[in-house]
Amino acid sequence: MSEKDNLHDADGNEDLKSKAITTEYTVAENQNTPEDTPSNETTEASDAIKSEATETPKDEEQADQPVEDNTTATANSEDTAANKKDAHVDEIEKSNAEDAEDEGNNERHTLEDKDYHSMTMEQLADEFETLLKNKKVQTIKSHIDEIKTEFNSKFSEILEEKKEEFLSEGGSEIDFFYSSPLKKRFNALYKDYKNNLNAYYKTLETNLKSNLENRLRIIEDIKGLINVEENINTTYKLFKDLQEEWRTAGPIPRDKYNNAWNTYHHHVEIFYDFLHLNRDLRDMDFKHNLDQKLKIIDRAEELAQDDNSNRAFRELQVLHKMWKEDLGPVDKEHREAIWERFSNATKTIHDKRQAYYADVDKAHEANLEKKEAIIAKIEEIAKDELNSHQAWQNKIKVIEGLRTEFFNAGKVPIKVNEATWAKFKAAVRTFNKKKNSFYKGLKKDQYTNLQKKLDLIKIAEEHKDSDDFDTVTPLMKKIQNEWKEIGHVPRKDSDKIWKRFKAACNHYFDKLNAERNAANKGEVEAFEKKSKLLDNLKELSLSGTPEEDLETIKKKTEEWNALGPVPQNKRFIEGKFNKAVDSLFNNLKMDKSEVEMIKFENKLEHLSQPDDTRLLDNEHHFIRKKIDEVRGEINQLENNLQFFSNIDKTNPLVKDVLNNIENHKENLAVWEEKFKKLKELY
Missing domain, CATH: 1.10.287 (Helix Hairpins)
Incomplete structure (x- = not known):
């Protein structure tokens, strides 16, 4: 028997009523790799926590321990040799072994891959909650791991900024603490995820152990058939019953999968060799198996032409599982040829998939160049020496834009992901340290300014009720000017101290104005009378007789002068009166030179003080x-x-x-x- 036949074809004959394999294959969804086990309870469950073979097949090392020491030695050695020769087949075997732990799970490979790196913390939390509510907990490990990594990275960046600000304001590092509602929400989701996963593994652990024990018992029963002395038909029926029981025995731990199957195949082959079944019956089994395996090969070769390498690989896994688990051996003359065809189709799909990931790696390298360029820009900006609030605000906006560009630039190669992220954070941290240092000094100046303004408030409040107007008025005007010259104070104090200062100054000047209004009551009354006289003058109509009109203007002027002076801040009314009188003079039917002199003489009366x-x-x-x-x-x-x-x-x-x-x-x-x-x- 050939090495490949023992590894891939060594299954028992199925009777003629066994389920046929049609040419129409439906892609069975591959199973998920569980994430964690509860409290290291079992070796099998803890071994399940591995990276997904279909995602990173080269990173997984699966050491298959023999189920038995004696009877499986030959099969295992042949298995190892074949795997060394066919790395592309080994990849399929590992992935199927991984899926074998949970045969009922068919969601892991159908979950949509998303660019979690470009999502905000809010979006990551929303995505986490959606997966937790709508998907089986054992199917979402890789997605949750990536979401958690991205969320924690973004939160750690915010945490560092908050810590820098806290320390820049004089806080002690030992007293620093920061959290947020979003972080608490994320932690609660992750706690639910872990609890659900632990509950799943407790159930899975029991089932895997039980199924493994059952399969080992079936192997032992097949071994026992060799020495049973009874009717050959009865023995063959027992053998077929054990085969059917094997097929429905359920999932087992992944690290036991390949060796369990190899051991099973080994003893099935021994059973055939020792049983000496009717040659025609065996040939019929071989022919049936050959027909079905040729259909599998045809489908594999079709998949080799599919441009979607990941989809082809997932269906290829199913074909290999059917080849290994559902079908028995074929005649020796066909074994090498059909396996060679199946292996070649498998290698073609494997190579396409490797080429696809090579293209992905190239895209990641391009993304790395973009991110390194962004980091360089941030480092360059961090070197700038800025001395004003506005300048810093402008640079903060630029940095925020570069941060967004960084997160939108896409994934980088896994091997440099941590280093790139660390370099980015270091560049941003350098900028933030300089920014915080500036604002620390600015806040120090603001507190100095606050104290200066509080001193002015004290002066204003001490003198707001003073009656010594000649002394206090210049003082109040002086501190008002000083207030304007003092710079900014902390925002939280700005409105409060301004209201205090304004209230004290208004109180004093309201009192001063009240005193002046009382002292200048006559001037105020004169202003009110002149306002009325001015209104009448604007409506005055001349007779057209020069002498009569001149006399009228003269009387109005004398009446105006008789009313006396007005308050200093109301003297604008004199200019309005002069314009009104000039307008009347211009309407007189007299020599212009004479009118001009009359107007001038009238003006001189107002100028004489x-x-x-x-x-x-x-x-x-x-x-x-x-x-x-x-x-x-x-x-x-x-x-x-x-x-x-x-x-x-x-x-x-x-x-x-x-x-x-x-x-x-x-x-x-x-x-x-x-x-x-x-x-x-x-």
Whole structure:
């Protein structure tokens, strides 16, 4: 018997009524690898905690221990030799052994792979909850592991930032603690997950042990058939019953799977050799097995053409399981050939799958380059020396954008994942340390500013009820200016201290204004009367007779002057009155020069203030300047006239210049007359 036949074909004959294998194969979903066992209760359950063979077949090392020491030695040695020759088959065997622990589970390979790295902490928690509610707990190990890793990485980054801020504000490291509702929610979900998983493994442990014991008992019963002295048909029937019992015996621990099957095949083969069954019956069994295995090979070769290597691999697992578990041997002349075809199709699918993962690795390498470039940018920004709040806020926004880019850049090769993440965190941590150092100094300045403003509040509150207005008023104005010059204070104190300071200052100035209003009651009354007079003046209509209208304007002016001064802050009303009077003068049917002088004399009455000549001085300088300007313009025009010496004076250009000179001389005469009137008042 060949090595490959003993390993892959050594099964007992099935009777002619055994279930046929059709050419239409349905992909049975592979089973899940359990995650953890409760409290190291069993070796079998703890051994189940391994990485998924279909995900990382090269990383799993499965040491199959022999079920028996004597009778299986040959089979196991042949098994080892075959596995060394056919690594692609070994991968299938390992994956099927892994799935063998829970035959009822068919969800592990159908779960959607998602980019957990790019998800936010909230999204990761939501995804965790969805898996926990809707999927079998034993099917979600790899997904939960990745979700947990990503969540903890993101939370640790936040934790470090909070710790830096806490220490920068003067806190002690031993007193630091930080949590969040989201973290508590995630922890609660993980606790539920572990409890459910432990409960699952307690049940699984019992079932696996019982099934293994049952299968070992079946092997022993088959061994015992060799020495039974009874009718061959009765012995053969017992043998077929034991085979059917084997098929329905249920899942066993993965580390016992291959050796249990090899031992079973070994003793089935021995049974055939010693039983000396009817050759025709055996040939019929061989033919049946050959037909079904050829159908399996045809399907495997079809799968070898499938571009979806993962889907093809999952169905190939099913075909290998059927080849090994459901079918017996074929005639020796076909064994090498059919196994060679099946092995070649398996290798093609294996190679395609390896090429697919090679492409995935290339994509991960490209993602690594992106992430290293992002880290370099963060490191460069962390070198900047910033000295203002706004500058730091701008850089914080840039860093947040780079963080988002980092998480959206995709996965990197597993071998550098931890190192890349550590490098990213280190770059961000360096930036945060400089940021926190700046704001620590800024907060120190703010607390200094707070104390300065509290001192000003104390002064304002001590003097708010003072009656010494001459002394306190300059003081209150001074501390108001100082308040404006002091910089920012901590945000939590800003509104509160401003309200205190404003209340004290308003209290004082309200009292000052009340005192002044009482002292200047007459001026306030004068303002109210002048306001009414101004309203009447705006509605005044002239008669059209110059002498009569002039007298009316004069009386209104005298009435205005008789009302007396108004408060200092209300003197704008004088300017409004002068504009209204000027408007009336402009409507008089009199010589403009005469009207201008009347207006000026009226103006002088307002400019004349006892013991205060500032207004007259200003008017003196103004008129003096106007006289100089008009004289200069006359001289310029007369100089320009010299260019027209050979031109008749009736020329339009010459006439225009002469008229202009005459108008300026008349204007000059008015200004000189005003100047004369002004000098008489000195």
